[in-house]
Amino acid sequence: MSTTEQELRQHIVEVGKLVFQKGWVAANDGNISIRIGENRILCTPTGVCKGMMKTDDLIICDMQGAKIEGRLERTSEIAMHTTIYNLRPDIKSVVHAHPPVATGFAAAGRSLNLALLPEVIIGLGCVPLADYGLPGTPALTDGMLAYIPSYDALLMENHGAVCYGETVYKAFFKMETLEHFARITFVAEMLGGPKVLPKVEVDKLFDSRTRYGVKARAGVEPGCPLVAEDFSGANEKFEVTREELIALIDEALKARGVVVP
Numbered sequence: 001m002s003t004t005e006q007e008l009r010q011h012i013v014e015v016g017k018l019v020f021q022k023g024w025v026a027a028n029d030g031n032i033s034i035r036i037g038e039n040r041i042l043c044t045p046t047g048v049c050k051g052m053m054k055t056d057d058l059i060i061c062d063m064q065g066a067k068i069e070g071r072l073e074r075t076s077e078i079a080m081h082t083t084i085y086n087l088r089p090d091i092k093s094v095v096h097a098h099p100p101v102a103t104g105f106a107a108a109g110r111s112l113n114l115a116l117l118p119e120v121i122i123g124l125g126c127v128p129l130a131d132y133g134l135p136g137t138p139a140l141t142d143g144m145l146a147y148i149p150s151y152d153a154l155l156m157e158n159h160g161a162v163c164y165g166e167t168v169y170k171a172f173f174k175m176e177t178l179e180h181f182a183r184i185t186f187v188a189e190m191l192g193g194p195k196v197l198p199k200v201e202v203d204k205l206f207d208s209r210t211r212y213g214v215k216a217r218a219g220v221e222p223g224c225p226l227v228a229e230d231f232s233g234a235n236e237k238f239e240v241t242r243e244e245l246i247a248l249i250d251e252a253l254k255a256r257g258v259v260v261p
């Protein structure tokens with residue numbers, strides 16, 4: 001049985017409440033859409049808190065982002081949604097929010113690109129960082145274009161995150177995984193630095209996708225996710241005792257002709 005438009009309106013309202021309750025948006029931030037037809041997109045209005053929407057607040061737009069139906073004005077970021085639908089015919093819903101830990105990474109100019117957690121590697125591969133673009137202008141999506149065909153979750157530099165999937169719930173759960181991953185990465189950094197998985201384990205996780213029925217696009221791209229081997233050599237961290245460190249410094253000074261008393 002196909003889902004009716006009224007049911008899909010209800011799904012957007014429910015996901016809006018969840019996004020708001022989780023603290024992924026402040027005030028009227030964020031936007032959510034569902035592609036309900038070839039040239040019809042059901043989307044959230046601008047200027048309304050996503051936790052307090054009613055089903056008849058939602059707008060229907062065409063694939064150019066022009067309003068077809070609705071009392072209120074459509075989200076100012078509709079172009080990001082139409083860009084994703086145009087590049088990804090498999091995608092039926094887009095969720096954009098500003099989850100604070102993931103957005104912290106985006107504001108620090110950092111992607112979430114380490115091979116750390118099995119569920120994230122299976123579900124998302126990694127989360128690239130799209131270059132900053134002024135909201136409400138075509139520049140917002142310029143930095144995302146290269147990533148949209150291959151990834152289902154993106155960080156947006158100095159802005160937030162966007163996730164997309166076959167249903168609004170799948171897009172929402174990707175956003176939840178992304179924010180959870182950002183929190184865990186942050187804690188691992190506080191505790192001395194994340195221990196990245198080796199390539200052989202990452203390959204096994206990618207191979208297991210068919211077993212779990214995961215249709216994620218992202219495969220093993222060089223550097224996304226970064227595996228343990230990417231940190232070998234010059235970037236390798238190692239531990240030494242105080243005595244070993246002094247001996248190493250003495251050795252280096254002697255090699256440069258400095259007399260150590």
Ligand SMILES: [Zn+2]
Pocket residue numbers: 029030096097098159160
């Ligand atoms: Zn935003």
